Amino acid sequence: MTAPKLRFKEFDKKWDLKNLGDCFNLFSGYAFPSSASVDNGIKWLKIADVGIQEMTPNNLSFLPNDFKAKFPQFIVSKNDYVIALTRPILNKKLKIAKVGEFYDGALLNQRVAKIVSDNNNLDFIYSLLQKSKTVEELENSIAGTDPPNLSLNEVKGIVLGIPKVEEQTKIASFLSNVDEKITQLTQKHELLSQYKQGMMQKLFNQQIRFKADDGSEFGEWEKVKLGSLLIKHDEKTEFNNQYPVLTSSRHGIYFQKDYFAGQDVASSDTTGYNVVPYDYFTYRHMSDDLVFKFNINTICPKGIVSTLYPVFTVKDEHLNKYFLQTILNEGQEFKNFAIMQKQGGSRTYMYFSKLSELVLTIPCLEEQTKIANFLSSIDQKIDVVAQQIEQAKLWKKGLLQQMFV
Numbered sequence: 132m133t134a135p136k137l138r139f140k141e142f143d144k145k146w147d148l149k150n151l152g153d154c155f156n157l158f159s160g161y162a163f164p165s166s167a168s169v170d171n172g173i174k175w176l177k178i179a180d181v182g183i184q185e186m187t188p189n190n191l192s193f194l195p196n197d198f199k200a201k202f203p204q205f206i207v208s209k210n211d212y213v214i215a216l217t218r219p220i221l222n223k224k225l226k227i228a229k230v231g232e233f234y235d236g237a238l239l240n241q242r243v244a245k246i247v248s249d250n251n252n253l254d255f256i257y258s259l260l261q262k263s264k265t266v267e268e269l270e271n272s273i274a275g276t277d278p279p280n281l282s283l284n285e286v287k288g289i290v291l292g293i294p295k296v297e298e299q300t301k302i303a304s305f306l307s308n309v310d311e312k313i314t315q316l317t318q319k320h321e322l323l324s325q326y327k328q329g330m331m332q333k334l335f336n337q338q339i340r341f342k343a344d345d346g347s348e349f350g351e352w353e354k355v356k357l358g359s360l361l362i363k364h365d366e367k368t369e370f371n372n373q374y375p376v377l378t379s380s381r382h383g384i385y386f387q388k389d390y391f392a393g394q395d396v397a398s399s400d401t402t403g404y405n406v407v408p409y410d411y412f413t414y415r416h417m418s419d420d421l422v423f424k425f426n427i428n429t430i431c432p433k434g435i436v437s438t439l440y441p442v443f444t445v446k447d448e449h450l451n452k453y454f455l456q457t458i459l460n461e462g463q464e465f466k467n468f469a470i471m472q473k474q475g476g477s478r479t480y481m482y483f484s485k486l487s488e489l490v491l492t493i494p495c496l497e498e499q500t501k502i503a504n505f506l507s508s509i510d511q512k513i514d515v516v517a518q519q520i521e522q523a524k525l526w527k528k529g530l531l532q533q534m535f536v
Contacts, residue, residue, distance in 0.1 A: 133292050137533035139305075142298045146536050151265075152287030155248035155256050159216065160239030161205045163194060172196050174237035176207060176230075181215045181243060183224045184261065184310075186231055194238055202238060209235035212246045212257050219281045220270050225260055252296055254303030262531045265291065292536025302534055309530065313523045320516045327509045331461050334502055341501040349498045358487025360449045364442040366406040368435055374406065377434035379413045384426035386434075404435035405442045410452070413440045417478050421469045425459045427452060441483040449496060453503040464491055 134145050163175065175192040199206065207213065207230050215226035227246075230237070239245060248256060259265060272285040294302075333339045343349060368374060376387040407413050407428045413436050414425045428434055436442070445452055459465050468489050473479045493499065 133536050135292070135534050135536050137530070139298070139301050142294065142301070144295065144298075146292035146294045148290050148536075149293045150287055151289040151291055152283055154251050154259075154291075154293060155246050155253075157214070157216070157244035157281075157283050157286075158239075158247050159244045160241045161202055162241040163198075163238070167194055167198070169193050169195050173199055174234055175240060176213065176234055176237040176243060177240045178215050178217060178242045180234070181213055181226050181228055183221060183226055184228055186228050186234055188233060198238060199236075205239045207234060207237055207239050207245055210253075212253055213239070214244050214246060214260070214281070215242070216244055216281045217242045218278050219273070220266060220279070223263065223266060223270070225266050225269065227257065227260055229257070250296070251293070252299040252303050254307060255299035258303060258306045258531060259291065259293075259535060262535050263528070264532075265289070306527070306530065306534075309523065309527050313520060313527070316516055316520045316523060320513060320520060323509065323513045323516060327506065327513065328461075330509070331457065331506065334506075335458065335462050341498055341505075343497060349494055352492045352494045354490050354492050355449075356487070357489040357491055360446050361443050361487060362446065363483055364406070364408070364411055364444060366408075366442075367403050367438075368406050369403060374404075374433050374435045375431055376404070377407060377413070377428065377431070377436050379415060379424065379426045379436060379440055381422055381424040383424075384413070384428060384430060386430065403438070405438050405440055407434045407436055407440075407442050408444075409433065411442055411444045412452075412456070413442045414481075415440055416482055417480050418469075419478055421466070421473065421479055423459075423465075423469065423481050425456050427456060441486075443483065450493075451496060451499040451503045453507055454493075454499040457503070457506055458491060458493070462491075465489060 133148065160176070168175070170193065172193040172195050175194045177192060179190060180186055180188055209230050209232050211230045213228060213230060219226050246253060246256060260269075268289045269281065269285065270279075272289065273279040273281055293299075330339070337352060340349065377384055378387045405413070409428055409432050411428055412425055413428065414423050416423075416439060445455060469479060469481065472481060472485060494502070
């Protein structure tokens with residue numbers, strides 16, 4: 132017997148070592164035929180609907196309403212926990228989630244299982260299965276199968292410490308409060324993001340206008356050819372220069388591991404690398420889904436990127452950099468322009484020469500700056516909440532390691 136490092140003071144008994152398979156059962160769903168699918172009816176809970184600690188209703192399916200009476204044993208309720216049985220682990224995390232209100236009353240499909248236990252707290256089992264050590268042992272148990280499939284046989288031999296149900300309930304309640312805090316922060320993040328999107332639409336459509344510092348109205352927005360306001364940066368580097376290698380993606384700009392330009396990272400591209408000075412733009416010139424993320428280097432004095440990433444700056448007397456970044460990443464004019472560039476094939480190419488042809492409708496520099504400052508302030512709030520979410524998740528991860536054996 133053993134005990135965790137961190138526990139509530141009213142409990143002092145050692146935890147019993149038990150086979151995981153003795154703590155719960157997996158009740159698998161039914162193999163409903165695809166021909167039974169209907170446009171409207173009872174929600175059909177499939178493996179794609181189960182994410183990592185959340186349900187992912189991205190592509191809903193439905194079954195006929197009379198299936199509820201025909202297959203009552205496969206109905207799930209909002210307080211049930213379900214787990215993916217095929218490829219159940221992604222990036223060292225288990226695809227397990229609480230059903231919730233949205234899927235309450237849904238029918239469970241095959242390769243998804245409901246977790247059932249008569250003698251243990253299900254909320255505790257849910258947290259226990261998220262523990263990194265548990266996931267590691269589950270992953271080892273299904274290694275070698277293709278595709279990886281989870282069943283009760285795979286969990287029977289895993290031995291873990293299990294407390295009495297009273298302590299299980301106390302732990303589960305505490306961790307549920309942590310999850311609720313993460314959920315609230317996530318909802319706040321989504322609301323701020325939606326607010327920003329709504330405000331950008333109104334600002335770029337000129338439904339909302341700022342005024343000058345003296346209270347006067349700004350003039351009309353004017354159409355400009357973007358190439359007249361951009362300055363292409365053609366500096367390249369040899370392989371022996373010591374600049375950090377950067378990656379520009381839809382998630383931002385960041386260091387590519389700890390690589391520096393040198394013979395050890397020489398690519399097959401004999402032209403070397405493009406240099407990205409601080410506060411300059413770069414972007415990947417090809418996209419499979421018409422999303423070209425324009426990023427500004429704010430992380431190092433000088434970095435380098437592949438020659439597939441054009442580098443440019445702007446004429447400061449005409450353009451606010453953050454305003455341009457926002458209107459390129461979020462504005463409808465660029466989106467329409469990108470669609471026009473797609474000429475068959477799966478990829479769209481946005482070379483700098485083509486970007487220079489884009490015509491944008493923009494205000495004067497002073498109004499650009501006011502818009503940029505306003506949107507930047509929202510971004511700062513979004514970033515703060517994102518950091519709080521990450522900190523809460525890390526805290527929970529630490530708790531899982533200390534509150535369980």
